[in-house]
Amino acid sequence: QVQLQESGPGLEKPSQTLSLTCTVSGGSISSGSYYWNWIRQPAGKGLEWIGRIHTSGNTNYNPSLTGRVTISVDTSKNHFSLKMTSVTAADTAVYYCARSTTGTTAGNVWGQGTLVTVSA
Amino acid sequence: QSALTQPHSVSGSPGQSVTISCTGAGRDVGDYNYVSWYQQHPGKAPKLLIYDVSKRPSGVPDRFSGSKSGNTASLTISGLQADDETDYYCSSYTGSFVLFGGGTKLTVL
Numbered sequence: 001q002v003q004l005q006e007s008g009p010g011l012e013k014p015s016q017t018l019s020l021t022c023t024v025s026g027g028s029i030s031s032g033s034y035y036w037n038w039i040r041q042p043a044g045k046g047l048e049w050i051g052r053i054h055t056s057g058n059t060n061y062n063p064s065l066t067g068r069v070t071i072s073v074d075t076s077k078n079h080f081s082l083k084m085t086s087v088t089a090a091d092t093a094v095y096y097c098a099r100s101t102t103g104t105t106a107g108n109v110w111g112q113g114t115l116v117t118v119s120a
Numbered sequence: 121q122s123a124l125t126q127p128h129s130v131s132g133s134p135g136q137s138v139t140i141s142c143t144g145a146g147r148d149v150g151d152y153n154y155v156s157w158y159q160q161h162p163g164k165a166p167k168l169l170i171y172d173v174s175k176r177p178s179g180v181p182d183r184f185s186g187s188k189s190g191n192t193a194s195l196t197i198s199g200l201q202a203d204d205e206t207d208y209y210c211s212s213y214t215g216s217f218v219l220f221g222g223g224t225k226l227t228v229l
Contacts, residue, residue: 104154
């Protein structure tokens with residue numbers, strides 16, 4: 001049974017680049033046909049889909065974040081990553097990674113989430 | 121593109137049924153049969169309840185059902201239980217990305 005685990009610095013300074021990793025266990029990230037997603041949730045607020053990468057390497061991003069976000073896969077480490085540039089306090093949120101079997105949903109397997117705070 | 125519109129809160133008594141709506145305004149709910157519903161307990165990751173409007177992943181009770189009419193999708197929970205009291209989110213595929221609703225808090229009276 002595949003499991004996902006987010007990791008990264010819990011604190012980032014404004015204007016810096018946020019980097020998060022989602023490690024996949026219980027299966028290979030490069031096998032099958034899956035979408036590997038990033039979603040975030042500010043405290044007390046709703047969910048926001050950030051973007052995804054398919055097993056094929058194709059990516060899609062939320063238009064509201066296009067230009068700031070890059071999602072990539074490292075098959076040798078069996079993980080995928082999120083990079084978000086020029087962060088501000090508005091990017092403070094719990095960040096989730098998730099796997100979906102179709103491109104039409106955010107995911108049916110989720111990580112537990114990791115809190116990222118943007119503050120000087 | 122703005123978030124899908126969900127009621128801020130709904131409520132029902134144990135054993136009853138409740139319905140949560142999710143309304144789109146653009147190239148989303150009305151244009152695609154790709155609405156999903158998630159349940160999220162406090163401090164936990166969301167759990168997929170419904171995908172492709174009305175399909176249930178393995179292990180999700182049939183008390184949870186989904187439907188769609190025009191640009192509004194609905195999640196119906198029948199036989200309400202105390203553990204159903206939490207937050208629910210809808211999402212829709214837009215042709216290129218996934219758009220979420222603002223979330224609905226369900227209170228079991």
